[in-house]
Amino acid sequence: MEIVVCVKQVPDTETRIKIDPAGKGIVREGIEYVVNPYDEFAIEEALVLKEKHGGKVTVITAGPDRAVDALRTALAMGADEAIHIQASQEDAVDSIGAAEVMARALKEIPFDIILCGKQAVDDDNAAFAPALAEFLGLPHVTVVTGLEVDPEAGEAQVVREIEGAQEHITTSLPAVIAAQKGLNEPRYPALRGIMQAKRKKIPVSTLADLGLEGETLPARTEVLSMMPPPPREGGEKYEGEPEETVARLIKALQAEKLV
Amino acid sequence: MDFTLPEEVEMVRRMVRDFVKDRLQPLADQVEEEDKIPDDVLQEMKELGFFGLPFPEEYGGVGVGELGYVVALEALGGANSAYGNLIGAHTGIATMSIYLGGTEEQKRKYLPELCSGEKIAAFALTEPNAGSDAAAIETTAVRKGDKYILNGNKIWITNGDIADVVIVYAVTDKSLGARGGVTAFIVEKGFPGFSVGKIDEKMGLRGSHTAELIFEDCEVPAENVLGEVGMGFLIAMKALDVGRIGLAGGAVGGAQWLLEQCIEWANQRVQFGKPIAHQQAIQWMLADMATEIHAARLMTYHAAWKLDQGQRVSREAAMVKLFASEMANRVADMAVQIHGGIGYMKEHFIERAYRDTRILRIYEGTSEIQRLVIARDLLKAGK
Numbered sequence: 001m002e003i004v005v006c007v008k009q010v011p012d013t014e015t016r017i018k019i020d021p022a023g024k025g026i027v028r029e030g031i032e033y034v035v036n037p038y039d040e041f042a043i044e045e046a047l048v049l050k051e052k053h054g055g056k057v058t059v060i061t062a063g064p065d066r067a068v069d070a071l072r073t074a075l076a077m078g079a080d081e082a083i084h085i086q087a088s089q090e091d092a093v094d095s096i097g098a099a100e101v102m103a104r105a106l107k108e109i110p111f112d113i114i115l116c117g118k119q120a121v122d123d124d125n126a127a128f129a130p131a132l133a134e135f136l137g138l139p140h141v142t143v144v145t146g147l148e149v150d151p152e153a154g155e156a157q158v159v160r161e162i163e164g165a166q167e168h169i170t171t172s173l174p175a176v177i178a179a180q181k182g183l184n185e186p187r188y189p190a191l192r193g194i195m196q197a198k199r200k201k202i203p204v205s206t207l208a209d210l211g212l213e214g215e216t217l218p219a220r221t222e223v224l225s226m227m228p229p230p231p232r233e234g235g236e237k238y239e240g241e242p243e244e245t246v247a248r249l250i251k252a253l254q255a256e257k258l259v
Numbered sequence: 260m261d262f263t264l265p266e267e268v269e270m271v272r273r274m275v276r277d278f279v280k281d282r283l284q285p286l287a288d289q290v291e292e293e294d295k296i297p298d299d300v301l302q303e304m305k306e307l308g309f310f311g312l313p314f315p316e317e318y319g320g321v322g323v324g325e326l327g328y329v330v331a332l333e334a335l336g337g338a339n340s341a342y343g344n345l346i347g348a349h350t351g352i353a354t355m356s357i358y359l360g361g362t363e364e365q366k367r368k369y370l371p372e373l374c375s376g377e378k379i380a381a382f383a384l385t386e387p388n389a390g391s392d393a394a395a396i397e398t399t400a401v402r403k404g405d406k407y408i409l410n411g412n413k414i415w416i417t418n419g420d421i422a423d424v425v426i427v428y429a430v431t432d433k434s435l436g437a438r439g440g441v442t443a444f445i446v447e448k449g450f451p452g453f454s455v456g457k458i459d460e461k462m463g464l465r466g467s468h469t470a471e472l473i474f475e476d477c478e479v480p481a482e483n484v485l486g487e488v489g490m491g492f493l494i495a496m497k498a499l500d501v502g503r504i505g506l507a508g509g510a511v512g513g514a515q516w517l518l519e520q521c522i523e524w525a526n527q528r529v530q531f532g533k534p535i536a537h538q539q540a541i542q543w544m545l546a547d548m549a550t551e552i553h554a555a556r557l558m559t560y561h562a563a564w565k566l567d568q569g570q571r572v573s574r575e576a577a578m579v580k581l582f583a584s585e586m587a588n589r590v591a592d593m594a595v596q597i598h599g600g601i602g603y604m605k606e607h608f609i610e611r612a613y614r615d616t617r618i619l620r621i622y623e624g625t626s627e628i629q630r631l632v633i634a635r636d637l638l639k640a641g642k
Binding site for chain 2: 076
């Protein structure tokens with residue numbers, strides 16, 4: 001099976017994000033980057049599929065030089081090959097543009113299934129997987145918590161999470177599958193895999209190689225401004241006799257439709 | 260001059276840090292209470308490559324060099340000391356003895372299984388009458404046909420209870436003294452006459468054990484002489500040089516973790532109507548901790564780098580062991596002080612860290628022995 005995983009490098013989830021003075025992006029200095037946590041589920045699932053059905057796992061990312069670290073992490077986890085599309089994506093929030101680039105790159109390589117995270121934790125758009133599927137003319141299933149592939153039949157049984165229930169879907173392959181937490185428990189990149197990952201050659205393509213102009217990901221959106229969430233306001237305190245304060249509390253909860 | 264860590268070392272750091280946070284920290288109290296690292300965790304660490312970090316891949320190691328090893332031990336600083344202690348003794352001095360002193364055949368035979376963690380190693384030098392004065396060892400080895408017969412006791416041997424392979428230092432010719440008269444042997448669990456005595460009750464380091472090893476007419480094949488007869492003391496000193504750098508890495512990591520806990524606590528703990536982090540007395544302690552950690556870290560990385568360049572590091576290894584271990588004790592002391600009463604309570608990890616840190620100034624050469632090594636080297640070199 002030819003398994004492709006699209007990954008994105010994002011700021012470590014423990015980063016204390018600061019808005020830059022221009023107000024259109026974040027301060028990048030001192031940020032540590034990691035593989036998008038949802039993409040880790042996708043990588044793990046790809047490795048599980050390979051262990052079960054044989055084949056090859058190729059990871060691909062579009063991003064600046066530093067994004068190679070994300071690919072090396074995937075290689076250390078056990079992926080076979082990696083492709084780096086050189087593109088500056090600082091502060092880009094345009095998932096459609098990223099999907100367009102990725103779709104062009106994927107036209108060059110064979111695949112039976114494409115996996116990715118259900119969303120990137122930096123911009124939280126959750127639009128990449130459906131957009132990629134549209135560009136490639138493929139079916140997609142998002143928020144996936146269960147996956148069984150039948151390569152012979154060219155089909156996959158997929159479980160996806162919906163509000164209060166699970167949806168069981170059969171899809172033809174190739175398809176784009178977007179992983180949700182709960183799909184699996186990602187393995188650690190083995191220490192002994194790290195040196196092997198270091199030696200692997202990672203081919204680089206530019207946007208020009210893919211027939212696109214410019215050095216940043218094509219964007220249909222523009223960030224006008226970025227601001228931190230408003231500070232939390234202090235709570236309200238009801239003082240007095242319980243008969244009175246409890247009645248007020250119940251009223252307030254009812255007003256919020258919480259009870 | 261470039262202070263950037265190589266990409267693979269950075270990856271090692273991140274992986275170990277994540278592993279500590281997700282897998283080891285939730286087990287911290289359990290390891291302390293049960294005085295045992297859970298078997299499944301140990302197995303997972305073996306499979307991930309924790310037991311062969313600095314050794315070349317051709318012998319089954321990970322091949323990230325001493326720098327990668329040091330950074331891994333540093334990143335383990337947020338976990339109970341047991342892990343770094345077990346790995347440090349196994350890797351830094353025991354397996355290192357075979358790597359530095361073994362014949363090619365011995366390296367091919369033993370290193371792959373030791374690097375994979377399939378077998379655990381221990382380094383047996385200390386005896387009741389030979390601690391800092393390592394040359395005073397009394398365990399004897401007498402040649403008999405194609406075997407050596409070992410007699411004597413080793414004490415406080417880390418991993419002694421679980422080791423499959425023990426590097427035993429014994430006197431083969433008393434008349435030659437330490438240099439020439441001491442030989443190292445590769446003793447396997449199961450060799451006739453080798454047994455494990457009592458497991459020690461220690462102040463800290465729970466989860467990592469030290470034990471007495473007993474050799475009673477223990478038969479060791481002559482081919483298990485590590486390197487050559489009479490080279491034992493040299494091998495031990497070389498392995499300890501390297502081990503000291505790893506030990507310093509662990510000390511830096513432990514101290515860094517304590518600093519982070521102290522910053523969090525200082526921001527939370529309110530006294531006199533404001534977080535104690537607003538008090539200059541607390542700020543100065545935090546500043547001192549951070550400064551000392553920074554110095555120790557750079558010294559340690561430098562020594563590891565120098566070793567990876569194939570240069571002699573005896574003096575630097577002693578310096579980083581001395582400074583990092585004493586630094587870690589000062590940091591642990593300040594950590595208790597910043598935490599106040601709660602830091603003295605058994606229920607709190609600061610109390611555990613304080614006890615665990617004390618041994619750093621003693622094992623693998625006391626602070627006094629490190630000063631001796633440094634001073635002798637200074638006087639010999641004249642600078």
